[in-house]
Amino acid sequence: xxxxxxxxxxxxxxxxxxxxxxxxxxxxxxxxxxxxxxxxxxxxxxxxxxxxxxxxxxxxxxxxxxxxxxxxxxxxxxxxxxxxxxxxxxxxxxxxxxxxxxxxxxxxxxxxxxxxxxxxxxxxxxxxxxxxxxxxxxxxxxxxxxxxxxxxxxxxxxxxxxxxxxxxxxxxxxxxxxxxxxxxxxxxxxxxxxxxxxxxxxxxxxxxxxxxxxxxxxxxxxxxxxxxxxxxxxxxxxxxxxxxxxxxxxxxxxxxxxxxxxxxxxxxxxxxxxxxxxxxxxxxxxxxxxxxxxxxxxxxxxxxxxxxxxxxxxxxxxxxxxxxxxxxxxxxxxxxxxxxxxxxxxxxx
Ligand code: ASP
Numbered sequence: 042x043x044x045x046x047x048x049x050x051x052x053x054x055x056x057x058x059x060x061x062x063x064x065x066x067x068x069x070x071x072x073x074x075x076x077x078x079x080x081x082x083x084x085x086x087x088x089x090x091x092x093x094x095x096x097x098x099x100x101x102x103x104x105x106x107x108x109x110x111x112x113x114x115x116x117x118x119x120x121x122x123x124x125x126x127x128x129x130x131x132x133x134x135x136x137x138x139x140x141x142x143x144x145x146x147x148x149x150x151x152x153x154x155x156x157x158x159x160x161x162x163x164x165x166x167x168x169x170x171x172x173x174x175x176x177x178x179x180x181x182x183x184x185x186x187x188x189x190x191x192x193x194x195x196x197x198x199x200x201x202x203x204x205x206x207x208x209x210x211x212x213x214x215x216x217x218x219x220x221x222x223x224x225x226x227x228x229x230x231x232x233x234x235x236x237x238x239x240x241x242x243x244x245x246x247x248x249x250x251x252x253x254x255x256x257x258x259x260x261x262x263x264x265x266x267x268x269x270x271x272x273x274x275x276x277x278x279x280x281x282x283x284x285x286x287x288x289x290x291x292x293x294x295x296x297x298x299x300x301x302x303x304x305x306x307x308x309x310x311x312x313x314x315x316x317x318x319x320x321x322x323x324x325x326x327x328x329x330x331x332x333x334x335x336x337x338x339x340x341x342x343x344x345x346x347x348x349x350x351x352x353x354x355x356x357x358x359x360x361x362x363x364x365x366x367x368x369x370x371x372x373x374x375x376x377x378x379x380x381x382x383x384x385x386x387x388x389x390x
Pocket of ligand 1: 055056057058100101102103131132133134135158159160
């Protein structure tokens with residue numbers, strides 16, 4: 042593996058990793074990222090060039106918006122040919138959304154874009170930030186025969202490299218904050234970083250095609266026993282609504298009550314795309330399996346297969362932002378754009 046002459050752009054958007062504790066109030070506040078080398082002197086020991094850029098001001102990731110995704114896309118696309126790889130430091134709370142969004146918005150990606158962050162600030166003694174940052178840099182710089190080893194948008198966290206659009210935040214307290222339930226990890230970091238090359242997408246040969254217009258007219262409707270007609274109706278009647286990610290039970294099941302199916306059918310007829318994803322963290326929607334799922338299919342609901350909610354929301358925003366018709370959006374939801382879903386042959390919804 043040759044990593045000499047390599048240059049990496051490190052982008053700090055905000056989040057715990059770059060915060061310090063205010064000694065008077067105990068509240069975590071963002072520090073100036075130029076002080077990074079002071080907190081992580083180990084950075085000087087890498088034999089490649091690391092440049093940094095930060096959001097101004099950096100923000101807690103709960104504040105992140107699709108406009109921030111666009112800012113990231115422009116930083117990466119403006120610097121695309123100057124660097125071999127990109128590391129994005131981001132708060133963990135919404136990292137899976139931002140990273141999923143970028144996996145769609147950076148079309149034809151052929152370089153690594155590795156997201157990471159930490160549960161404890163990088164200046165703290167027991168921080169997980171240093172390890173996450175240093176391994177993410179190493180992964181972003183890794184090459185084999187002159188080609189990047191991981192030309193994908195990924196999240197690296199607590200020794201695991203995961204495809205970004207397969208991840209979900211699962212832990213607010215422990216270091217293993219993320220899981221990829223429906224796709225194996227792309228690499229494990231131990232004494233060596235062991236890449237699972239067969240699972241990593243090959244680099245695209247076409248030039249990068251960045252996209253900047255995610256459409257926000259999307260909503261998540263989480264079903265629960267006892268949900269009322271008024272609630273479902275109010276959501277489906279949101280003005281200008283274009284798509285719904287409906288979180289259903291088990292393998293994609295929902296009530297078969299007439300009022301419910303009628304409301305869905307009516308929304309589909311108005312051009313609203315309704316995508317069925319499961320509330321289960323692991324497994325896939327299979328609408329042919331039970332009558333309850335089959336009825337959704339008949340109402341015009343499309344399968345989200347084994348998609349995370351994060352990937353379904355950001356994929357819809359991406360497709361709608363490209364001014365696609367509902368029919369086109371439905372067609373693209375039914376195929377994998379960048380490895381975000383698996384459609385087994387026998388599952389045809
Ligand atoms: N609230 C923080 C954020 O998401 C938590 C973190 O950085 O992990 O920005």
